[in-house]
Amino acid sequence: MKNNAADKFILFSLRFITYAIVLVVGYILFDIIKNGAPALNWQFVSTFPRRSGAEGGIFPAIVGTLYLVVGTIAVSLPLGVGGAIYLAEYADQGRFNTLIRLAIITLAGVPSIVFGLFGLGLFVLFCGFGPSILAGSLTLACMVLPTIIVASEESLRAVPKGFRDASLALGATKWEMIRTNILPYSLSGMITGSILGIGRAAGETAPILLTVAAFYLPRLPKSFFDQVMALPYHLYILATQHPEADRIRHMQYGTALVLLLLVLGLSLGAILIRTHFRKKFRW
Amino acid sequence: MSRSRKLHITDKLMRLLLVSAASTSVLIVCLIFLFLFKEAGPFAFKPGLEKLLDSQWIPVSFQEEHFGVGPLLSGSALVTALAMLVTVPISVLVAIYIAEIARPAEREFLKPFIEILASIPSVVLGFFGLLVVAPLVKTLFGLSTGLTALTGALLLSLMAIPTIISLSEDALVSVPYALKNASLALGASHLQTIFRVTLPAALPGIVAAVMLGIGRVIGETMAVLMVTGNSAILTFSPLASVRTMTATIAAEMGEVPFGSIHYQALFWIGIILLGITFALNIIAQRVLKKYGMMK
Amino acid sequence: MKKITLALGLLLLTAIAGCDSGPKQQSAPVQTLSIKGSDTMVHLVSSWTEEFMKAHAEADISVTGGGSGTGIAALINGTTDICAASRGMKDKEQNLAKENKVSPVEIPVARDGIALIVHPENPVNSLTIDQLRLIYTGKITNWKEVGGADTPILLLSRESSSGTFVFFQEHILNKEDFSPSARLLPGTSALVQAVAADRGAIAYVGLGFAEEAKSKAKTLGVQAKDQPKPVVPSEETVVSGAYPVSRPLFFYTNGIPKDTIKQFIDFCLSPAGQKIVRETGYVPVS
Numbered sequence: 001m002k003n004n005a006a007d008k009f010i011l012f013s014l015r016f017i018t019y020a021i022v023l024v025v026g027y028i029l030f031d032i033i034k035n036g037a038p039a040l041n042w043q044f045v046s047t048f049p050r051r052s053g054a055e056g057g058i059f060p061a062i063v064g065t066l067y068l069v070v071g072t073i074a075v076s077l078p079l080g081v082g083g084a085i086y087l088a089e090y091a092d093q094g095r096f097n098t099l100i101r102l103a104i105i106t107l108a109g110v111p112s113i114v115f116g117l118f119g120l121g122l123f124v125l126f127c128g129f130g131p132s133i134l135a136g137s138l139t140l141a142c143m144v145l146p147t148i149i150v151a152s153e154e155s156l157r158a159v160p161k162g163f164r165d166a167s168l169a170l171g172a173t174k175w176e177m178i179r180t181n182i183l184p185y186s187l188s189g190m191i192t193g194s195i196l197g198i199g200r201a202a203g204e205t206a207p208i209l210l211t212v213a214a215f216y217l218p219r220l221p222k223s224f225f226d227q228v229m230a231l232p233y234h235l236y237i238l239a240t241q242h243p244e245a246d247r248i249r250h251m252q253y254g255t256a257l258v259l260l261l262l263v264l265g266l267s268l269g270a271i272l273i274r275t276h277f278r279k280k281f282r283w
Numbered sequence: 284m285s286r287s288r289k290l291h292i293t294d295k296l297m298r299l300l301l302v303s304a305a306s307t308s309v310l311i312v313c314l315i316f317l318f319l320f321k322e323a324g325p326f327a328f329k330p331g332l333e334k335l336l337d338s339q340w341i342p343v344s345f346q347e348e349h350f351g352v353g354p355l356l357s358g359s360a361l362v363t364a365l366a367m368l369v370t371v372p373i374s375v376l377v378a379i380y381i382a383e384i385a386r387p388a389e390r391e392f393l394k395p396f397i398e399i400l401a402s403i404p405s406v407v408l409g410f411f412g413l414l415v416v417a418p419l420v421k422t423l424f425g426l427s428t429g430l431t432a433l434t435g436a437l438l439l440s441l442m443a444i445p446t447i448i449s450l451s452e453d454a455l456v457s458v459p460y461a462l463k464n465a466s467l468a469l470g471a472s473h474l475q476t477i478f479r480v481t482l483p484a485a486l487p488g489i490v491a492a493v494m495l496g497i498g499r500v501i502g503e504t505m506a507v508l509m510v511t512g513n514s515a516i517l518t519f520s521p522l523a524s525v526r527t528m529t530a531t532i533a534a535e536m537g538e539v540p541f542g543s544i545h546y547q548a549l550f551w552i553g554i555i556l557l558g559i560t561f562a563l564n565i566i567a568q569r570v571l572k573k574y575g576m577m578k
Numbered sequence: 579m580k581k582i583t584l585a586l587g588l589l590l591l592t593a594i595a596g597c598d599s600g601p602k603q604q605s606a607p608v609q610t611l612s613i614k615g616s617d618t619m620v621h622l623v624s625s626w627t628e629e630f631m632k633a634h635a636e637a638d639i640s641v642t643g644g645g646s647g648t649g650i651a652a653l654i655n656g657t658t659d660i661c662a663a664s665r666g667m668k669d670k671e672q673n674l675a676k677e678n679k680v681s682p683v684e685i686p687v688a689r690d691g692i693a694l695i696v697h698p699e700n701p702v703n704s705l706t707i708d709q710l711r712l713i714y715t716g717k718i719t720n721w722k723e724v725g726g727a728d729t730p731i732l733l734l735s736r737e738s739s740s741g742t743f744v745f746f747q748e749h750i751l752n753k754e755d756f757s758p759s760a761r762l763l764p765g766t767s768a769l770v771q772a773v774a775a776d777r778g779a780i781a782y783v784g785l786g787f788a789e790e791a792k793s794k795a796k797t798l799g800v801q802a803k804d805q806p807k808p809v810v811p812s813e814e815t816v817v818s819g820a821y822p823v824s825r826p827l828f829f830y831t832n833g834i835p836k837d838t839i840k841q842f843i844d845f846c847l848s849p850a851g852q853k854i855v856r857e858t859g860y861v862p863v864s
Contacts, residue, residue: 120536175294204405216642543674
């Protein structure tokens with residue numbers, strides 16, 4: 001009997017804490033949506049900021065963030081997927097293999113501001129790219145690489161061994177086998193993991209602080225060597241350094257909401273892709 | 284060229300490409316260490332590394348500049364410790380609930396919330412902290428301002444909770460059924476099994492998760508920059524303003540002429556950060572490996 | 579197969595991105611200009627930029643803040659054309675510039691008063707410069723020591739990258755260090771918000787910001803040593819020199835300005851440009 005009462009209490013507490021967290025998350029979303037939604041209109045997302053961001057829209061920041069996302073994907077996806085394929089299909093348990101794994105673990109733990117310092121030192125200064133989409137994308141790509149490799153490797157390993165053996169038995173070369181029998185089935189997992197990782201990168205401020213972000217650019221960037229505005233940086237400046245910060249709450253909330261929607265949208269997109277692919281390639 | 288010959292060449296080529304792709308991660312890590320030390324290096328000669336042991340961080344001064352990282356380390360440590368105090372109990376308990384108690388339908392409902400929390404960009408959380416959490420802390424404790432270590436810690440825990448929950452959940456789920464069943468067979472209740480058998484068995488995984496969570500928290504920049512008040516003082520009070528290592532780099536990096544002593548000192552802070560997170564990562568991996576739960 | 583589609587899609591996106599999405603201009607080649615530096619001036623500089631670009635469609639000017647220190651560093655590093663600074667360059671910076679083969683040219687473009695702001699309900703209305711120094715170096719810690727209520731003083735300041743910070747340190751604190759318990763907030767508006775939220779707070783901000791925040795924060799009068807009574811900052815008192823805490827705002831360029839840089843700076847110094855100075859809460863350079 002005593003057991004039951006104590007048990008019930010513990011169960012209740014566990015449930016309580018869990019749903020308390022759910023409530024907190026819900027409140028954060030609610031706060032941002034409630035205060036940001038009024039600011040969202042076509043004008044907000046399609047025009048340039050005026051009066052240092054106090055009026056107008058955040059179009060260039062949205063475009064800038066998208067450019068950075070595309071740039072990051074372009075660099076990190078091939079490298080990450082390639083690395084994962086190597087690790088899952090080719091590598092033996094040698095020293096090189098251990099080294100690569102150590103590198104991945106290390107990269108995964110590097111703080112985002114240290115990536116910013118690294119990007120500044122290597123891409124902006126040493127390579128001479130200057131603050132630019134190129135430098136920013138490369139920096140973000142380095143940051144996202146471990147996530148992509150890990151996600152891709154997992155989905156590669158999920159493909160049953162039988163697929164490989166059957167293909168090789170029929171005379172396929174290793175690459176042929178990978179291309180036809182493994183990649184199609186692991187693609188969805190790879191893309192999902194990658195997009196999730198990149199979604200998080202889209203929201204990062206520290207790495208782009210020193211490598212690409214500018215506060216006010218009158219025109220959209222024309223080349224990889226241009227700076228861009230970006231949503232996270234824009235929000236940061238609007239919230240802390242704008243002279244009229246407390247009168248433009250709606251602009252700040254609107255920016256936060258757009259950023260949130262972008263990141264969550266990417267995650268949702270990744271999950272939908274995974275579900276779609278799962279249906280197509282069943283085994 | 285025969286078809287089989289072509290295939291073989293393609294094969295070799297692909298293998299080469301894939302090896303290079305895999306090697307880039309090693310290359311990047313080496314470059315990171317290389318460039319951090321390259322930019323920070325001269326500080327070891329000119330003012331000398333012992334300057335980093337100064338008691339104050341006053342990088343801009345007409346009197347004398349001080350580059351002691353002590354206050355910054357203590358700032359990061361205080362904020363991290365507070366965050367962990369809040370995060371660990373909550374995360375482990377929630378992980379237990381999700382892994383052991385929740386019904387499958389409930390699980391499908393809960394997990395997206397955790398995922399969403401993990402996806403919220405840190406600048407958005409910092410913004411939310413500035414507008415909602417800081418005033419809350421201010422009123423709750425009757426302070427003159429809500430920009431304190433505690434506020435930063437609360438935001439950081441929001442960021443670490445999803446990480447630790449999902450890793451702990453993995454650890455709990457990995458506990459062999461045999462153990463759980465044996466306990467139940469001996470007459471233990473579900474809850475007794477959880478707390479006396481499953482949890483202890485999953486402990487290595489949970490410890491590793493906590494270490495990774497600590498690493499994540501120490502490395503966090505934007506949220507702390509916006510809400511901790513940024514005073515470079517050595518303090519243990521959660522209601523005081525502190526300056527973390529990460530916020531220092533972010534706030535001061537823009538203003539330093541490249542190559543100046545201040546610039547180099549900031550890179551040293553970066554090296555220290557890297558060292559701490561690297562060590563935490565390695566220890567976490569060792570713990571996981573030792574107890575046979577390689578991820 | 580899907581990978582190819584993905585790659586093609588990416589290529590397409592990049593191609594679209596590469597296309598000019600702004601108004602087509604075939605006339606003059608685009609002149610890009612980069613201005614970095616003072617947060618105090620960022621609003622002013624942005625306003626100048628917006629006006630200038632209305633008349634000069636081929637100009638492409640980017641404005642970034644970060645503090646005077648940031649701008650000066652950028653000028654020395656060669657990563658900006660114009661540096662906006664709310665303080666003069668320090669000797670150390672001049673030397674570093676020389677080392678990097680940069681020859682900074684200093685051009686005053688406006689004047690600014692530094693206002694001390696407190697919570698509207700703070701009974702104190704003015705302070706002497708000596709009192710300000712003692713407060714900001716941490717030697718006076720309670721408002722009652724300067725004739726106010728028995729409340730601890732909450733010290734608020736900009737980050738060390740700010741020209742306002744350095745100017746304040748040099749001229750008010752007599753080069754002493756700020757008290758380590760001062761909270762360093764990332765931007766001027768953060769300071770204003772913090773002051774409005776607490777009875778014991780005090781902060782120093784550019785005059786323009788103080789006037790913007792009239793309803794939320796009270797501006798103190800400041801009394802210099804040799805003055806009979808405190809002076810409240812305003813355009814008149816700054817221009818006449820009566821208000822003791824004022825400073826010139828500068829543009830620094832590498833070498834004598836030419837071409838677009840010169841055109842832009844000429845605009846800023848013109849009557850139209852100086853009118854904008856007034857509109858944004860600063861004081862025209864005489």
